[in-house]
Amino acid sequence: MCGKPARRQHVVNNGDRACDAYSALIDQVGSLANVVEAIGNGIARPTGQSLARWQVLAEVEQEAAPVGAIAGRLGHTRQAVQRVADLLVEDELACYRPNPAHQRAKLLEVTPTGRAVLHRMQTAYTQLALRTTEGLDAERLHLARETLRELQRRLESELP
Known part of the structure; x- marks a missing residue:
């Protein structure tokens, strides 16, 4: 596997065309992620929310879910999502309800105000x-998405 630059670091060409293209793509994805986060927060701000709160609300829009499941789908820690979920509940944008499948892992559900x-x-x-x-x-x-999905799959196979 060719060396990849750290996020926000510019690519250094090493002479292998595929490796150089891969490195440039990873660099671009990092830059795009920063813009997407800023835009998401900008869209959420007029409603008094953040991108993180928006993501959690969207995860329970169709069906209530335990915080651990939401965290897994978003790729965040359970603790981070728990903090956001608690704030959403405090602001009455979501509520907790009993989970028939698990006594301690309550389900987070969007409220009409949250919707x-x-x-x-x-x-x-x-x-x-x-x-x-x-x-x-x-x-x-669609091709760009499929390419990114394949790179993600390959990179995930490299995780310890």
């Missing part, structure tokens, strides 16, 4: 998506 806030963020996101995808070929976007 309205989530809808406002989703509407703003849809408008952004329409603007930023105008003129782009959907097939190229």
